Amino acid sequence: KNEVEQSPQNLTAQEGEFITINCSYSVGISALHWLQQHPGGGIVSLFMLSSGKKKHGRLIATINIQEKHSSLHITASHPRDSAVYICAVNRVGGGGADGLTFGKGTHLIIQP
Amino acid sequence: DGGITQSPKYLFRKEGQNVTLSCEQNLNHDAMYWYRQDPGQGLRLIYYSQIVNDFQKGDIAEGYSVSREKKESLPLTVTSAQKNPTAFYLCASSMTQGVTNTGELFFGEGSRLTVL
Numbered sequence: 001k002n003e004v005e006q007s008p009q010n011l012t013a014q015e016g017e018f019i020t021i022n023c024s025y026s027v028g029i030s031a032l033h034w035l036q037q038h039p040g041g042g043i044v045s046l047f048m049l050s051s052g053k054k055k056h057g058r059l060i061a062t063i064n065i066q067e068k069h070s071s072l073h074i075t076a077s078h079p080r081d082s083a084v085y086i087c088a089v090n091r092v093g094g095g096g097a098d099g100l101t102f103g104k105g106t107h108l109i110i111q112p
Numbered sequence: 113d114g115g116i117t118q119s120p121k122y123l124f125r126k127e128g129q130n131v132t133l134s135c136e137q138n139l140n141h142d143a144m145y146w147y148r149q150d151p152g153q154g155l156r157l158i159y160y161s162q163i164v165n166d167f168q169k170g171d172i173a174e175g176y177s178v179s180r181e182k183k184e185s186l187p188l189t190v191t192s193a194q195k196n197p198t199a200f201y202l203c204a205s206s207m208t209q210g211v212t213n214t215g216e217l218f219f220g221e222g223s224r225l226t227v228l
Contacts, residue, residue, distance in 0.1 A: 004154070033217060041200055043219035102154035
């Protein structure tokens with residue numbers, strides 16, 4: 001079983017819909033990252049969080065440490081939000097400066 | 113603007129040839145990383161470096177090598193020993209405090225290597 005599981009793997013929605021992408025993890029963590037990978041391949045960091053909730057524009061990320069679960073929400077979705085969204089966790093005691101484990105990503109398509 | 117530059121974006125090589133992928137950052141980050149991405153899989157760590165002249169193997173280091181002669185650069189060499197080198201390669205950097213990653217990750221645009 002992967003240490004970081006994302007769902008759904010693929011999601012197609014209409015412009016304007018509220019989008020939720022989920023991430024569950026099975027290890028102790030110090031932080032969780034949400035990343036966005038553009039069709040060209042480049043990756044941008046959206047959020048890094050260790051508790052509670054963060055908001056940036058139309059994006060909201062929440063984390064429940066007890067449940068070992070995080071969600072990424074997109075409000076008023078737009079075709080330019082189409083991308084792969086990746087969840088990654090900093091494992092506690094993961095070793096070195098990179099105790100990072102990545103999910104496989106959620107491929108989101110927003111249709112106009 | 114500060115960021116990470118990877119080159120080349122696309123690279124084609126014949127089997128048995130070594131290739132070197134460039135990664136340069138001007139963010140003054142101590143930690144730099146190389147990841148490999150294959151279809152349907154999460155990113156996997158090849159090598160990382162926390163300080164100049166020091167680097168550590170990641171989960172899939174076999175067939176790869178790196179050097180860290182200066183803080184800004186971590187070039188990755190894909191050697192002929194790498195059995196399946198065709199993949200998308202991503203370089204990243206972050207701030208660290210000791211061995212703890214304390215900040216967000218910054219990624220380059222990636223390099224797609226195809227071995228013919």
